[in-house]
Amino acid sequence: MKTLRYTPIPSCFYESARNALAGRLPEGALVVLHANDVYPTNADGTMQHHQNADLHYLTGIDQEETTLMMLIGKNGQHTDTLLLRETNERIVIWEGARLTKEEAREISGVRDVRWTQEYQTLLAQAIASAKYVYWERDAHPRRYTDVQTRNERMFAAFHANYPNAEVRSLYPLLSRMRLVKGEPELAQMREACRITGEGFAAILPLIKPGMGEWEMEALLGSEYTRRRSRKFSFLPIIASGADTCVLHYISNHKVCKNGDLILFDVGAEYGGYAGDMSRTVPANGKFSPRQKAVYEAVLAVHRYAASIMLPGVRKTDYERRVRARMAQELVNLGLLSVQQVQREANDPSCVRKYYMHSVSHSLGLDVHDVCPKDPVFAVGQVWTIEPGIYIPEENLGVRIETDVLIHPDGVEDLIPGAPLEVSDIERLMRGE
Numbered sequence: 001m002k003t004l005r006y007t008p009i010p011s012c013f014y015e016s017a018r019n020a021l022a023g024r025l026p027e028g029a030l031v032v033l034h035a036n037d038v039y040p041t042n043a044d045g046t047m048q049h050h051q052n053a054d055l056h057y058l059t060g061i062d063q064e065e066t067t068l069m070m071l072i073g074k075n076g077q078h079t080d081t082l083l084l085r086e087t088n089e090r091i092v093i094w095e096g097a098r099l100t101k102e103e104a105r106e107i108s109g110v111r112d113v114r115w116t117q118e119y120q121t122l123l124a125q126a127i128a129s130a131k132y133v134y135w136e137r138d139a140h141p142r143r144y145t146d147v148q149t150r151n152e153r154m155f156a157a158f159h160a161n162y163p164n165a166e167v168r169s170l171y172p173l174l175s176r177m178r179l180v181k182g183e184p185e186l187a188q189m190r191e192a193c194r195i196t197g198e199g200f201a202a203i204l205p206l207i208k209p210g211m212g213e214w215e216m217e218a219l220l221g222s223e224y225t226r227r228r229s230r231k232f233s234f235l236p237i238i239a240s241g242a243d244t245c246v247l248h249y250i251s252n253h254k255v256c257k258n259g260d261l262i263l264f265d266v267g268a269e270y271g272g273y274a275g276d277m278s279r280t281v282p283a284n285g286k287f288s289p290r291q292k293a294v295y296e297a298v299l300a301v302h303r304y305a306a307s308i309m310l311p312g313v314r315k316t317d318y319e320r321r322v323r324a325r326m327a328q329e330l331v332n333l334g335l336l337s338v339q340q341v342q343r344e345a346n347d348p349s350c351v352r353k354y355y356m357h358s359v360s361h362s363l364g365l366d367v368h369d370v371c372p373k374d375p376v377f378a379v380g381q382v383w384t385i386e387p388g389i390y391i392p393e394e395n396l397g398v399r400i401e402t403d404v405l406i407h408p409d410g411v412e413d414l415i416p417g418a419p420l421e422v423s424d425i426e427r428l429m430r431g432e
């Protein structure tokens with residue numbers, strides 16, 4: 001096996017993931033999953049390939065034009081076939097050799113590896129003995145795109161050829177499985193989170209008024225890459241001044257000014273897994289009294305949320321309790337009146353004026369990872385905790401986000417390397 005930038009997950013993890021999926025499927029089920037396309041830009045340009053997360057979860061293969069087929073037999077037995085893009089002379093010269101069949105076997109544990117040329121023949125054979133077809137199609141509740149994925153495009157062709165096949169969704173099964181992380185996945189996530197936090201702590205002493213948001217992005221990217229991250233796990237948000245109130249600000253094109261807060265919502269990817277962290281710091285290294293008051297309010301809500309994220313708690317209840325706690329802080333800051341909050345004692349929707357997003361999302365191969373509807377917290381799940389207060393009339397937004405692993409008795413902070421307390425942030429920014 002080649003030495004890689006990251007330590008790969010052993011193939012036995014992917015084998016057990018396929019066994020677990022097969023055990024949840026009926027006899028006669030055929031599973032078909034495709035890699036994501038390499039998306040075009042203009043002319044002959046392309047974007048960086050980003051693997052389909054379900055395919056990654058079941059095989060560990062991070063290569064375009066890959067297909068996994070699984071035919072489920074009696075008692076969860078299954079026959080798996082992996083199809084790969086075959087290297088030719090042109091690919092060797094221009095892109096570099098793709099995986100050999102032997103390399104793909106070592107990574108995924110799938111013994112039957114073929115070239116993609118056999119796709120139609122193998123599919124026809126499998127369909128002949130299949131009763132149901134589980135074709136992967138992304139059903140994330142917040143997914144919105146006009147662009148057809150490779151899975152959807154291949155499905156359209158499949159449906160035209162086999163209009164009578166009984167097609168079922170893989171999403172409910174895989175989203176439940178991916179919600180609880182296996183030990184090898186946690187090792188990757190710990191590393192993604194370690195890089196995310198330590199890389200950020202490393203650039204804190206360098207931040208000064210007059211610095212461009214893009215310069216901070218460059219410094220952070222350098223720290224992440226040196227630590228073997230392949231890329232930011234999502235487009236980094238480095239927002240100063242009024243843009244701290246823009247939840248998904250990604251232009252990072254302003255110069256930060258003395259007296260500004262700077263909101264970082266950034267993450268490093270490692271081995272396909274995502275870190276996701278937010279910190280808010282003063283450009284000049286010292287919080288003003290008002291900035292500090294808002295920061296401490298968000299931190300108090302963060303601490304409260306972490307204390308009630310326990311196994312067995314329903315996420316919707318958790319979110320409601322955090323909103324109620326947030327309401328108290330917004331009253332203390334003079335942003336809401338006691339009467340406003342009391343009118344909606346059970347679930348104060350008035351908090352949404354200053355805190356308009358949810359406090360937690362699951363994290364894994366995807367930044368906003370898969371998740372069943374109305375999940376219940378359980379041991380082995382990884383969630384973000386990210387309350388925020390945004391006051392556009394004061395050009396002041398604060399978000400504090402950690403990633404946590406749920407244990408039987410509470411949560412573990414996976415990003416201990418990045419400061420949370422005002423005093424720790426100010427000390428690090430002084431270079432001490």
Ligand SMILES: [Mn+2]
Pocket residue numbers: 276277361384386401
């Ligand atoms: Mn997040």
